[in-house]
Amino acid sequence: MNKATKRKRLTRHLAIVSTLSLSVGILAACSSTGAPTKQADSAPDPVVEKKKEPLKITMLNVFYEAEAPKKDNPILQKVQEYTNTELNITWVPSSAYNDKVATMMVANDLPKVLMVTNDKDPLLRNSIRSGMFWELGPYLKAYPNLSSKLLPAQLSNSSVDGKTFGLYRTRDLARRALIFRQDWLENLGLKQPQTLDEIYEVLKAFTFNDPDKNGKDDTIGLVDYKGLDKATSVAGWFGAPNTWSKEGDPDFTTAAYMNMLNFYKRLYTEKILNQDFGIMEESQKHDTFMKGKAGAKLHILGDLQDIGKFDPMFKLFPTAKIDAISLLSGTDGNRSIAENGYTGIFLIPKTTVKTEDELKQILTYFDKLLDKEMQNLLVHGVEGVEYKTVEGKAQRLKPEDPTNRRVGWELGLYRGDTIPKAEMRAEEVKANKMLLDNEKVAIVNPFAPLDSATFLEKGAKLAKMIDDAKIKYIMGVIDEAGWKAVIEQWRKDGGDKMIAEYKAEYAKLKK
Structure with a gap:
């Protein structure tokens, strides 16, 4: 290597060293003047932290x-x-x-x-x-x-x-109610019903008097489905207990419950109740009402609280109005089956x-x-x-x-x-008041917190026995004697034992 080449390399090396020294000096100066520096033990930059997996x-x-x-x-x-x-x-x-x-x-x-x-x-x-x-x-x-x-x-x-x-x-x-088309009532010149007899007359008019004014025979008064779970509201209006009485009587063994069955049987026989209720699913029940085919359904006041769910109906039928009743006049009717x-x-x-x-x-x-x-x-x-x-x-x-x-x-x-709503639709305001009124006269199930060994073992089978018999009685497949025979069979198959167990548990609860 000649002297000229060595001189060039030495010059380049010194330049690099000088640059590095200057950099270190600048950093030291920054540090001494209080400028922020990144310390070895400082917290990691949050930008590079990985977000926790969902x-x-x-x-x-x-x-x-x-x-x-x-x-x-x-x-x-x-x-x-x-x-x-x-x-x-x-x-x-x-x-x-x-x-x-x-x-x-x-x-x-x-x-x-x-x-x-x-x-x-x-x-x-x-x-x-x-x-x-x-x-x-x-x-x-x-x-x-x-x-x-x-x-x-x-x-x-x-x-x-x-x-x-x-x-x-x-x-x-206590949120059970009869939900109905208020505009149909107005079309027919009827007032809101206050008794079960008046409910029957309204449902009949909804079926036969062309309540939607379309000139067709295409409506029914009441739509229900095979579960019939809200039918206990009608039983309650007749005076039935909520599932059980304090004395240990199942609601379906009472005369009031029999009145409910006869009410439904009359609606079915006169074709005021949808004839396919025995096979209809719950979603189909609501769909039938939404499509303007039925004038009423037994459901909950959530329908009024959630009135926006009916907006598709209101779009389809611009004059449609939804209302509800939950308490009737008279000692028995002025009560609400609680949940x-x-x-x-x-x-x-x-x-x-x-x-x-x-x-x-x-x-x-x-x-x-x-x-x-x-x-x-x-x-x-x-x-x-x-x-x-x-x-x-x-x-x-x-x-x-x-x-x-x-x-x-x-x-x-x-x-x-x-936070409260700034504005509430009239239906929601009414529903909120009705819920408070219902709670004052709510009929509770006294055995709700209790258990029965027989219920746990056979409850589903026993319940199905009664549920099937309800549908058969309403449809006329069995008569009152047949209904009572099913109850007797229910008792023999474990019902009486279940009653005894619930009554014993209730007695302990009351001590």
């Missing part, structure tokens, strides 16, 4: 409309975003729901969260006692919302052997949620659902899209979306922290 939750839930909610439903999207979850919900129509739950339990093929609509079902309660589901009671105190917003009465009513296994979905206590204060409970199976850590994560999801932000979402919809907040009240920006409203009902638990 908790994946599979769930079975019910829907009552013609179509199930879609995965891209905005309410579901917001819930998942807020709770950092990925919800995979299997929506099952109400008509098939209890059968689906039973099939999944027998096959031990359960989601991580199972919503059950009939928590008194013998198969379910036996499964709970066998250890299939987590007991949640001991964990609730660790969650601010779950420990403070779930009410003792409902927790008691939904308990098994005094233990909490499920998170209940709050509902009003348990909740509709359905969420259970967490041990077979799919195998660790306590995952259980706690799912409970965190439910606890977050009780935050005010989530309650407002589930009740009012997406803020900025469906409503805006004005002076602490929810001002609607667009008509309520029935599907969004339904998703809110099915996912939600307690809903007492929502």
Whole structure:
């Protein structure tokens, strides 16, 4: 290597060293003047932190409309975003729901969260006692919302052997009503009925007097389905107890219940009641009403509270009006058959949620659902899209979306922290008052918190015996003697034993 080459390399090396020294000097100067520097033990840049993976939750839930909610439903999207979850919900129509739950339990093929609509079902309660589901009671105190917003009465009513296994979905206590077309009444020049006789006359007119004024014989007075679960409202108006009397008499053994059956039988015989009720599913019952084919249905005051669900009907029939009655005149009619204060409970199976850590994560999801932000979402919809907040009240920006409203009902638990509506439709205002009036004269089921070994073993079979006989009697397949024969068989097959067990448990409760 010649001298010129060596000189060039040395010059380049010195330049590099000089540059590095200058850089170090500048950094030192910055440090000495108090400019921010990154220390070795400083917190990591939050930008590079990985977001926690969403908790994946599979769930079975019910829907009552013609179509199930879609995965891209905005309410579901917001819930998942807020709770950092990925919800995979299997929506099952109400008509098939209890059968689906039973099939999944027998096959031990359960989601991580199972919503059950009939928590008194013998198969379910036996499964709970066998250890299939987590007991949640001991964990609730660790969650601010779950420990403070779930009410003792409902927790008691939904308990098994005094233990909490499920998170209940709050509902009003006494919400049964006859929902009807007020515009049909006005078309016929009729007043709202106040007695059962007047209800009969209205339903008859809805059937034969062309209430929709279309010149066709295409309407029926009352639509019902094979479950006939809301028919107990009529039995209550006749004076029947709520499922059981305090003396231990099942409601279907009373004279008042027989009056209800005869009322239905008359409607069926005169073709005022839909002739296919014995095979109709619940979703079809509501669909028939929505399509303007029936003038009335026995359901709940939630229909008025959720009046937006009828907007498709109002669009189809612009002059349509929906109203309701829940209390009739007279001593017997001025009473309302109460429910348990909740509709359905969420259970967490041990077979799919195998660790306590995952259980706690799912409970965190439910606890977050009780935050005010989530309650407002589930009740009012997406803020900025469906409503805006004005002076602490929810001002609607667009008509309520029935599907969004339904998703809110099915996912939600307690809903007492929502901001009030800025404006309420007249139907909702009326429903809220009726619910308060109903609660004052509510007839409760005295045996609701109690259990019977016979019920757990044979309850489903015994209930089906009575349910089938109801339909047969109304349709004229069996007469009153046949109905009484079924009751006697019910007693022999375990009914009397069940009565004795309930009465013994009730006596202990009253001590």
